[in-house]
Amino acid sequence: MSELAEFAAFREETRAWLEANCPPEMREPMRDESDACWGGRNAVFKNEAQKLWMERMAERGWTVPDWPKEYGGGGLSPAETKVLRQEMARINARNPLMSFGISMLGPALLKYGSEEQKKRFLPEIARGEIRWCQGYSEPNAGSDLASLQTRCEDKGDHWLVNGQKVWTSYADKADWIFCLVRTDFTAPKHKGISFILFDMATPGVSTKPILLISGSSPFCETFFDDVKVPKDQVVGEVNKGWDVAKYLLGHEREMISGMGLGGQTGSLGEAFADVVAGDPLLRADMARFDVDAMAFRAMSERFIDELKAGMAHPAQPSMMKYAGTELNKARHELVMAAGGSDALEWESDRSKKGKAAREWLRTKANSIEGGTSEIQLGIIAKRILDLPGA
């Protein structure tokens, strides 16, 4: 009973604080990716409200509510974090800070970083001061990530990095990169990899955006040409970066599986009620989709609850990533079908510059990035179902 009362008090307090501090503009659904707040040295805020919202939440440690307070977090328990998320959802509060630092690097630093690295990097992630990007994939290391070839040599007083990354999300906008590099070319492929951090402003780093089928360029090719990196910027042990990488990939999969909902919690069929009224087969597809989407939402809730309680199977993020991304692709196929020729328009204001089509195209990457659906199915088969084979 006292525990319940404690939560009730926390909920009330949280509700009041959010009510007083979340600007009205930040309670509107995001219209597109450009509405997201990414922070960083060169942060671009769409309006004053967005800046205020990020700063207020950061001040309270609530951009990273479950991180320890000493590293800029809110120090909340899993249950309190859930209450905060529920209360934010209740008023449709936007995520105050989108950040690969929060969703990917932070958890890896908390687990593998030195005390010095935690104190140096985590607070500025929490405050949205440094924007991070992820240097994982290479032209010849996609699904087979561990075959990466970016060279990192020990030059005594510094590391020297040479090579190329690809599909680096927002590399052209990021301040720092967390990067997988090869520090031992003679060891088996998983055992010669290190996890290194460096400033994107370091001489020798260059980026080139890649134009995608959606017409946008969220990904870059990233080149390293004799990049000098200080010795204290390797996370974990040298040549043991694959452990860090795998841990971080788990978090990336969680984030991408969460995108399967994309904050869209309503019924798809309801949104297109007028269209499906004259199209019984589309209505049936929408109804089946709504069943799948609501069931997956329950799965997400259970997964997060189990994760926080330490009960989730370590490979369960693969299942979430697989199911969530496939669901999101299915959603956008249906949105296009419901839109008909209206949804084909690419430039008109009527179509919000081809919003439906561009989003549809974007979703096709969901089941490729962060490990393809086929890679996830392989992981489930081997690690959860214990099926044989390499």
Add this chain to the structure above:
Amino acid sequence: MPLYLTDDQVMLRDTARQLMADEGSIANQLRKYRDMGCSDGFGHGLWKQLAELGFTGIRIGEADGGLGLGHVEAGIVLEEIGRNLTPSPFLVTAVAVVEALTGTPHAQRWFPGILAGDTVAALAVDEGPKHRPETIAMRAERAGNGFRLTGRKQFVVQGASADLIVVAARAPEGVTLFAVEKDARGLEVEGARLVDSSIGARLDFQGVEVDSDAVIGEVGGGDAVLARVLNAGRAGAASEMVGLGSAAMAMTVDYLRQRKQFGKLIGEFQALQHRAAHLYSELEIARSAALKAQQLLDEGSEEAEAMVSVAKAKAGRASTLAGQEGIQMHGGIGMTDEYDIGLYMKRDRALNELFGDPNYHADRLARMKGY
């Protein structure tokens, strides 16, 4: 409330799991009663054992001598029943019918027998080959001190051996539920053996006369009671299918780890690995939906209704996939009666039809969402 089982619920699951895996196993129940041609389609001995453990009263309030537990707990037992394809009156009697009688004078009449494992009850709703409770046509006309019931029902699970039949009929005031005893005059019962070896009775009510105190709840108030009963039954059936699908998957994955072709374990082939992993994913999602629906029912949430349909539809499709993939991956031996995998597919077909199939529930969800 977190969306996983509490420690107490895990203990209940372990108890139910052990009992069903032993006493309730396919060899000890389904095959045994099937092979002896049992006309009830289930074993009374196990029903008695369930009563001794208190399970038959799982949804009966503590004041009435039951365990007073929730839909989540009923689902836990049903998942284990599903895993072992145990033919049991548990779902219809201890979950659906108990829901109908709770808080009515009928509780005193019938709960002691259910608690003792002596009484079996049935629910008569469907009138055609598909579940359509919105269009119940069976007539309930006023006659003497009560009503005269005329019409046909089918797919009445355990209807051939039930002591009590809860039947939905249309009175002038609207749909009304009646408690009818098995030996009522004018009631013709035909026990029809189904594909899964269970008995789905066809009942012909040829002007069956019942007293007014046979009415459950209010005359014309049957839709509300039926909604509660069907929510309980559907959520429970979803759990039973989750258990069924999980066991079929486990059996199949086990086979993939043993069977060799081309000098390799067939579980090494990516074509099969990916399909097995997809099946796992579907079943996990279905399990989450069923548990969520039961938690919402226990909380009395207004969101429960929609989630129950989601759970029944999702679990139905996942468990169907488990049966179909199970047979295909077993290959030729999957077609033999000797192997159990085919029994899973047969039982799945029956459970999918019970209380509405996935199409019915997807359509129902769409209507609730206004399209």
